[in-house]
Amino acid sequence: MKELKLMKGNEAIAEAAIRAGADAYFGYPITPQSEILEYLMLERPYERTGMIVLQAESEVAAINMVYGGAGCGRKVITSSSSPGISLKQEGLSYMAGAELPCLVVNVVRGGPGLGTIQPSQSDYFQAVKGGGHGDYRLIVLAPQSVQEMADFVGLGFDLAFKYRNPAMILTDGALGQMMEKVWLDEQKPRLKDFPSWATTGKSADRERNIITSLDLDPLKQEKHNFNIQAKYKKMKEDEVRFEMIECDDAEYIFVAYGTSARICQKSVQLARERGIKAGLLRPITLFPFPEKPLKELGRQVKGMLAVEMSTGQMVEDVMLAVNGRVGVEHFGRMGGVIPSPDEIVVALENMIKKISKS
Amino acid sequence: MTEEIIIAGFGGQGVLSMGKILAYSGIMQEQEVSWMPSYGPEMRGGTANVTVILSDERISSPIINKFDTAIILNQQSMDKFENSVKPGGMLIYDGNGISRHPERKDINIYRVDAAEEAAKMESARTFNMIVLGGYLKIKPLVKLENVIKGLAESLPERHHSLIPVNEKAILRGMDIIRPVKEL
Structure with missing residues (x-):
């Protein structure tokens, strides 16, 4: 049974993350998205599903915690707003290079620099053209309502895992702060089985999994780039919405x-x-x-x-x-x-x- | 039916929570609702406003600049929003603290002196419910029973004992609202 609530967009994202069976949230507060972290802290999902919620010491720390969690095959989410998302770009580039899934929420505020805390859509280039260094893309979802803020959390995780690539919900302060009706999905269980590529401890019957974005051999690195680009081509064929x-x-x-x-x-x-x-x-x-x-x-x-x-x-x-x-x-x-x-x-x-x- | 409302006043007057109760009431009668607050620097400057839309259809823009109804609770908001009422629309204001009364000739204007009335009631914090009562008297878009249900949804359970006081304030508002100018 779906559940009807009146919620802010930020709160809907937080609740949807719990219900999508996320394993962890790592983040650092910044207006206009702090309600995500606040809601999760109040809601104590570690008592509901075992999901971890942690306020890191900085955005850079948070994205590297996401990197670590994703490397273990876990469903991990982080959120921030424009200046904080800029700080996360190095980590996102590494994760795209290492082919790891995660969900990043950017509740955009006006820029450049510290800019303003009011809504804006000025992070489009950063979101869709890569953002960090190197040839990579994020899967970018743009909700227009509180309902879609909630729905795209599950969708974002699904796409991130399907393609082993970070996904982003690109939204803004207006959608984060406004309240609308939202139908929330039922609680999904957290994953028990981990993907074959996850570093969960090597058993005797398989090769070791290595998670890295580094390969000093140019030909191997080029092949790796071709592989990544093939995924983006597939996304263009199958995932346009x-x-x-x-x-x-x-x-x-x-x-x-x-x-x-x-x-x-x-x-x-x-x-x-x-x-x-x-x-x-x-x-x-x-x-x-x-x-x-x-x-x-x-x-x-x-x-x-x-x-x-x-x-x-x-x-x-x-x-x-x-x-x-x-x-x-x-x-x-x-x-x-x-x-x-x-x-x-x-x-x-x-x-x-x-x-x-x- | 679509009703686009702005409620504007000082922070602390209960502007945002009045909007929230209205939105909850709409949900109780299966309407589409949106609640869009001012946030950030506007709020920190001491004024607060919220746009609430109630509709039987899917709501297009939650952000609008023309309103069917403006509920105005301080002078700054009067200066800012009097001209944003659609022709033929409605403006409700509390005379307390208003130095320049509304001047529009093409809208319905009502006055509800809620601040004065709230001071006479057992809790001055019922101010916003008196205003809401006045509004619902003129535009009975949501049923009183749904407002009470909306109150129960939006108030934390520890405050549910306050619901009867709030109901009384709504009824009081319905009594004291009076027309200043009707088309």
């Missing part, structure tokens, strides 16, 4: 994820009230990115407006997907400012004016 709203007859579409996608749904309504055939494509996976549906919509619509709370990051991936077939523009607010549904419609109207002139 997106939602289309009012796109069937759309002449113009918004492309937006997370909080911006929620606001754009209102903008679609407002635009249609004003006689503009508007729609919305909402990427749910940011990596792998929904290139194919955008390419197809590129043949149908007259223009696309990427709406992001940033100076324009995802817009580049939209442009790559449509490859010049249709005009793509960007509208965004920054530094913790959330755009209103109305100003997005005005931006759309301005784009339409520009297109009909040319």
Whole structure:
């Protein structure tokens, strides 16, 4: 039986982690995601399921604890907000190199630097293009509601283990702080059997498992890179997730994820009230990115407006997907400012004016 | 039916918890709800506000800039949100601490002097429930029994003894709210 609650997005992530059968959470507090750690400490999952919750001495320590736990084949989660996620990048690069699964939650705040504690989407590049050094990607999920904040915890773990690669939930302070109805899954048991690659103590009947991101032989390292890239190719084939709203007859579409996608749904309504055939494509996976549906919509619509709370990051991936077939523009607010549904419609109207002139 | 509400006032007036009780009440009658608080620097400056949406349909944007109803509990919020009420919408305010009364001609305006009334009740902390009662008198979107259920859900069990006081405050609010300007 699913359970109905009214929860903040941050709390929903924490509760969903317990119910997904996570083995451990390691983290360090930072606004606007501290409720994740606070909720877990209050909820005492070590008494419910045996899940460990630990406040590390820093973000760097926390991600290395995640590395260790993942190396043992455990389901491990960490969370932070933008400046803290930057600190975790070295660990994430090592884990991608060592092919280890984990779930990282980034409740984004405005940047650069310490920036602000208000919501933003300015960590898109960092999340989808790798973030740390080396050729690697994270699986990136972008929830738009408290329900999806909860649902994507289980999904994130599943994908991370399926591909032996870190997965990230990329969200922001608005979704972290707001409360909505959420149906919570039943408690899943924690894993008893560990994956074959896990370092759980070598028995006499098998070779030893080695977890490392280091190989000094260039040819071996190149082969390793090919193997990792093959996984990303497979993700692009099998794991793309997106939602289309009012796109069937759309002449113009918004492309937006997370909080911006929620606001754009209102903008679609407002635009249609004003006689503009508007729609919305909402990427749910940011990596792998929904290139194919955008390419197809590129043949149908007259223009696309990427709406992001940033100076324009995802817009580049939209442009790559449509490859010049249709005009793509960007509208965004920054530094913790959330755009209103109305100003997005005005931006759309301005784009339409520009297109009909040319 | 969709009702988009902003409740705005000082931190400590119970603005966020009033929104929470309203959201819980909506859930009790199987509505979609969202509760979007101001957080961070806004709150630290002493003002607090929350946007609550109750709807029979899936809620699109939880973040909005035009409201069906604004419940305004201090002057800063009056300055900030009076113009955010949709034409034909509703503004409810507490006269206490208000130096400039609302001036809009195209909205319904009601006054509920909850601070004054709360001081007469056994607990001044029922202030926000008096305001909520006033609102529900004008817009009975959620049933009183569902508000009581919502209260029980949102209050920790050790505070359940306070539910009758809160119910009384809601009823009091229903009595004292009065129109300033009706369209």
